[in-house]
Amino acid sequence: MNEDAVSDSGWFRGVDPGDGSSARHAIEHGSAESPAAWPDHAVESGFVDNRSQYYEVLHDVTTAVARTQVREREGTDVQRIIHCVRAMDDVERVANELAERVSAWAGASFDDPGTGIEYAREIADETAADSEDRRGALDARLSSLAAQVRALDDEGQALRDTIERVTPEVAPNVSMLAGPVLAARLIALAGGLETLAKKPSGTVQLLGAEDALFAHLSGRASSPKHGIIYVHEYVSGTAPEHRGTAARALAGKLTIAARIDHYSGDRRPELQAELDERIARIRERGD
Amino acid sequence: MTGTLPTGVERRRFDSNERLATRGQPVYGEPTDGDWRAWDIRRSKLGAMLDRGMETGLSGDETVLYLGAAAGTTVSHVADFAGPTYAVEFAARPVRDLLTVADSRPNLFVLLKDARKPEAYAHVVEPVDVIVQDVATRGQARVANENRRFLKQNGRLLAVVKARSEDVTADPTDVFETFRSQLEGYEILDTERLDPLHDDHLAVVARPTW
Ligand SMILES: C[S@@+](CC[C@H](N)C(=O)[O-])C[C@H]1O[C@@H](n2cnc3c(N)ncnc32)[C@H](O)[C@@H]1O
Secondary structure (H helix, E strand, O other), X not given: OOHHHHHXXXXXXXXXXXXXXXXXXXXXXXXXXXXXXXXXXXXXXOOOOOHHHXXXXXXXXXXXXXXXXXXXXXXXXXXXXXXXXXXXXXXXXXXHHHHHHHHHHHHHHOOOOOOHHHHHHHHOOOOOOOOOOHHHHHHHHHHHHXXXXXXXXXXXXXXXXXXXXXXXXXXXXXXXXXXHHHHHHHHHHHOOHHHHXXXXXXHHHHOOOHHHHXXXXXXXXXXOOOOHHHHOHHHHOOOHHHHHHHHHHHHHHXXXXXXXXXXOOOOOHHHHXXXXXXXXXXXXXXX | OOOOOOOOOEEEEEOOEEEEXXXXXXXXXXXXEOOEEEOOOOOOXXXXXXXXXXXXXXXXXXXXXXXXXXXXXXXXXXXXHOOOEEEEEOOHHHHHHHHHHHHOOOOEEEEEOOOOOHHXXXXXXXXXXXXXXXXXXXXXXXXXXXXXXXXXXXXXXXXXXXXXXXXXXXXXXXXXXXXXXHOOOEEEEEEEEOOOOOOOEEEEEEEEOO
């Protein structure tokens, strides 16, 4: 079959009706300059027996193609979100380290230096531009370093904003329950939405606590009750004696949410209501 | 009211309100009455056009190419009363929901394609009686022009132009004027603004000239 013939014929040309994968390939990658009475052509060429059979086949194939494409695209979206959340952590860590350096250095230059990123932001603009004398030159470097901290801090915020906007599109239910940033972290720790969806809830409960778990298994510590989900208010805000129960309840709902996000994508607001109720009961009565 | 409703679309009472309705599986939480489901004209611009009695030329059972199907709010109703319905949408996220809509509608064919590149679906889509266009993106006239090849001779283009998609700062009236002047190979039969149901949207009924 030559190229010209392909680009001016229906998707079913040269496709064996029993061969789903070549049909899907043709729908996805084929092309034509203009439309034609494809259902009639398909009947005439013997691809199908009649028009209604044609539409049945077309429905199956278009649906299968779109479903695969959606899965694939969402898979790459998830990989990008994982990079984004890791980048955010890198940027915040580096910003904090440099801010400490700025603060220590400022202690040698000025009376009464502050601390942290806020202080670095404050002095980022303060000191004058490069100067000839020794002290001026050093202060200029300090101020420039502080400006780098500010830029990193801004970038960290921009990464966080992006995660907050994008994660709910890919994992609406996990984001609803955990908040978008924790949702992104859980997905990153699991290595993807699909892998998160396939984990038992006991594993989800301990995601991010791998070191503690290892220490426990080698007899050096008691067993951890929660991993990264500790940052969720429903765990950290629950009295210590009920925290394990709260962590288990949250992990259970997150696991269900991840499965819905991966397999169907429906929004299920009732998951939130159920979790709220469950946590209220745990805090009240401990079960 | 001048325009007649296509066969398969009726005005029916839901909780004491007379509303447009079609027969099919519910999709977006709309009220139902037996097989009938209310068509929410606040969420659907085509619904608003029919409700206002615009002469759309729709009679029921036609072949439709729907551009910008999103999650399927409107195209679900179209597939309820029309024949083969080809739904083009280029964003993956809403297509997930659109696939659920298609599961109960054997005449709805979902195509994850870009409406600015008709060659990528002309090998699948047959000539149609009606193009419904609601792409809410820049270059809405170009999309209509590019897709004219799909219209049968006495076919209809039912396009909704969203002013803010072309230019947020411009006066909508100017945007609509530009759209008309950029439309090529069509004769405009009717236009109507859809305010206040859909602010700054212009509904256009046109037919191809040959
Ligand atoms: C206003 S929404 C459509 C709502 C839908 N017609 C309804 O009433 O249910 C516009 C849709 O057009 C889609 N869209 C924009 N540009 C497109 C293009 N070039 N090709 C295909 N779809 C496009 C957007 O992704 C969006 O889902």
